[in-house]
Each structure stands twice: as structure tokens, then as C-alpha cells.
Ligand SMILES: [Zn+2]
């Protein structure tokens with residue numbers, strides 16, 4: 001393993017353990033956009049159509065191909081590639097030649113890749129390969145993969161069947177079926193699709209060092225291939241100490257789709273892009289921190305049966321949250337019934353208790369709490385309770401700013417309501433601020449010539465006049481004092 005560390009350090013890289021992710025590749029020096037961070041030949045690879053004569057088994061080129069005269073299955077672009085591959089291919093060539101037509105069909109690219117991996121390892125055990133491949137081997141052994149016990153039965157059966165196929169196509173080799181099945185599970189999350197320059201897939205390869213690189217949906221690096229050689233280049237300036245990241249998937253997709261596509265790699269992405277939306281969801285639909293002064297958001301940790309605050313680390317027990325959630329559920333039936341019966345003053349006090357109950361469980365910016373406060377705002381307006389109406393109106397604004405993009409009319413309208421309430425309560429300066437915010441947004445969304453806007457502008461002017469009168473009156477009083 002030291003050899004690997006030396007080789008990486010010569011390139012300005014280190015491998016580190018990153019909490020929550022496992023290993024990752026870290027830049028030990030600065031990289032500029034376009035710099036090659038690392039390049040690597042595959043430890044084993046297979047063209048996706050190796051037996052159809054469409055690509056060379058060594059370099060993946062598609063021109064001037066000729067069949068191996070031994071097995072008549074694999075193709076090469078010339079004697080150069082054939083010679084380079086012969087050390088490995090001679091171990092399978094005879095076996096391939098002896099395959100019946102039925103068995104030949106079993107030789108899919110994945111089985112082929114595994115067969116090559118088995119052969120590679122055999123060669124290494126025989127020490128016919130040099131030391132550079134030795135550290136590949138170390139890494140193949142340590143490749144991160146999900147525990148076999150985590151796999152569902154269907155996958156286990158599939159891997160066992162594939163391991164059997166490898167044994168069938170390489171009958172002369174002493175193959176450990178369990179180990180091969182395990183390797184299939186590693187391959188499923190560590191293999192890279194080799195593409196041409198226009199990013200069309202050509203085959204699959206195992207690049208142990210490159211597989212250390214973690215995924216991000218907003219990666220700072222990109223993986224491209226020249227033939228079979230993989231190149232990782234910096235997309236943006238990468239500072240020493242930063243993690244090198246590539247994307248394993250198509251990133252032009254929603255968080256849900258991206259997370260779905262990442263399932264095959266057995267992890268949940270928590271890159272800033274996913275995290276932001278995850279955080280948004282956890283705030284809008286989730287629970288609040290046990291510490292009421294903390295506005296952190298909580299993520300469910302199923303195995304711990306708890307919801308953990310991502311800001312302060314405090315956990316909330318699943319049983320406790322379920323209990324409060326049930327109480328809320330029960331009370332929501334009561335409050336809606338009272339409200340639809342039209343009893344406003346009863347509804348007002350019940351909804352106030354309902355809001356307090358929700359506040360015990362829900363994040364202060366949660367949508368459900370927002371809806372309760374919107375109802376309270378309406379009820380208080382009907383009851384001419386301006387003071388409480390204003391209080392609820394003000395509480396809705398930060399959530400509006402969160403759920404609507406800037407300049408959304410809903411935000412402007414809510415500022416307008418706030419301003420009107422503040423005006424009624426003779427909070428002139430506050431009303432002036434709210435009318436100004438409302439006008440700035442609604443001018444964009446509603447134009448400035450409608451009666452609705454004229455009314456807003458005249459309220460704004462009135463507030464301006466009143467505010468400057470109050471300011472000057474205050475100034476005079478201060479002088480006389
Ligand atoms: Zn070739």
C-alpha cells in the first residue's frame with residue numbers, strides 16, 4: 001500500500017477517509033481547470049461487443065479488426081494489441097475455442113470482464129506481473145462494496161449464477177465461486193463505462209484508483225477516456241486539501257432522479273446540490289430540533305430510531321415524535337370541524353393551541369405550520385384582531401421567501417397585507433417598509449398602471465408622508481426638550 005501512496009503523492013494526491021463517505025481522493029496541491037489529476041490503464045476491461053468484431057479487445061478501436069485465430073471469438077486491430085494482450089488472453093484463448101455455441105452465448109461483457117479479472121489475479125499470484133499491478137490488486141481487494149449480507153436474494157442468486165458462468169467458460173481454472181460472486185458485487189458499483197470522445201459507451205473497465213474518487217452532482221472534475229486509458233481532469237480550480245470528485249451519473253436531472261440513478265452504487269449523495277434540496281425537504285416537511293433555540297433540520301436515522309439535528313446533533317426519539325404526530329392528527333380534525341361550522345372566536349383559540357402543538361414537533365418553517373398560520377391570519381382578520389393578524393402574517397413571510405423564488409407575487413402580496421395591518425396599528429415606519437417591499441415586487445409582477453397598483457402606490461405615499469411628518473415632529477420635540 002505504501003507504493004500506492006508514493007505513486008499518488010508524486011502526482012500531488014492522497015487518499016483519505018472521509019466521514020460518511022469512506023475513502024476519497026484528495027488534492028495535495030492546487031490543480032487548474034484542464035489539469036490531468038490522474039490517468040490510469042484499466043486493471044481489466046471488456047468492450048461491450050467484443051465478439052461481434054466491432055472493437056479491438058485491447059484498445060477498443062473499431063478499424064482494421066481481425067479475429068484471434070486461436071479462439072475465433074475476440075478481435076484485435078493488429079499484432080501490436082494482440083501481443084500486449086497475449087499474456088492474459090493465452091489463459092482464456094483455448095477455453096474459449098472449446099466453448100460450445102450455447103456456452104459461447106453466456107460470454108457476456110460482464111462475464112468476460114470477470115473472467116479477465118480472475119485471470120489478472122491469477123497472473124499476479126504467479127508474480128508474472130510487475131509491482132504496479134500489485135497495488136491495483138491491493139485496491140481490488142479493498143474496493144468499497146456493499147456487504148454481501150446487504151444484498152437482496154435476487155442479487156445474490158444473480159451473482160452466484162454469473163460466478164458459475166465464469167467457471168463454465170474457464171473450466172481449467174481453479175475458481176472460488178464465492179469470491180467471484182463477491183467480485184461481481186464489487187464490479188457492480190466500481191466499474192466504469194468506457195466512452196469514446198463523444199461520450200458514447202464502448203465497454204466497461206475496472207480502474208481501482210479512479211474508483212476511489214467519490215461522486216458529486218456538481219463535480220469539480222471529469223472522467224474521459226482515450227482508448228482504454230482513463231483521464232480525470234479538473235473542471236475548476238481545485239485547491240490543495242479539497243476532495244477530487246467526478247459524477248457517476250447524468251447530472252442534468254432532478255434530485256429524485258439523480259438519487260434513483262445512484263442507487264446502483266449503494267449510497268445516498270449528500271453533495272451540496274442534493275443536500276440543499278434534501279435540507280429544503282427536511283425543513284418544509286420535517287421536524288424541529290429538540291432544542292427550541294436551534295433552527296437546524298432533522299434527518300431520519302432509521303437504524304437509530306431517531307431524528308437527528310444536522311446542526312447541533314441532538315436526536316429526537318421516534319416514539320416521541322410519533323406520539324406528538326398522532327396528537328396533531330387528532331386535533332387537526334377538531335379544528336377543521338370548528339372552523340367549517342363558522343364559529344370564528346372558538347376557531348381562533350383552538351387554532352392557537354393547534355399552532356402551539358405543531359410547534360412542538362414541526363420545523364418553524366414547515367409547510368403544515370405555515371398553513372395553520374395562514375388560517376389564523378384569516379380568522380384574526382375576520383375578527384378585526386389586527387395585532388394577532390400581524391403577528392401571524394409576519395411569521396409567514398420567511399417561509400414564503402423560502403418556498404417562492406425572489407419576486408414571486410405571493411411574497412409581494414404578503415408584504416402588502418403586513419403593511420396594511422401595520423398601518424392600522426399605527427406602526428408607520430414598519431408599514432412604510434412593508435409597502436416598499438410589496439411595491440418593489442408587485443411592480444415587477446403586476447405592472448404599475450392597474451387600479452390595484454394605484455392603490456398600493458397611494459398607500460405607500462401616504463405612509464411616506466406620515467413617516468416624514470412623524471420624524472420631523474420627533475425632531476422638533478427633541479430640539480424643544
Ligand atoms: Zn487495438
Ligand SMILES: [Zn+2]
Pocket residue numbers: 068069070071072073074089093094096
Ligand atoms: Zn483467442
Ligand SMILES: [Zn+2]
Pocket residue numbers: 216217218258269270271272273274275
Ligand atoms: Zn448529489
Ligand SMILES: [Zn+2]
Pocket residue numbers: 289290291294295296309310311312313314
Ligand atoms: Zn439542533
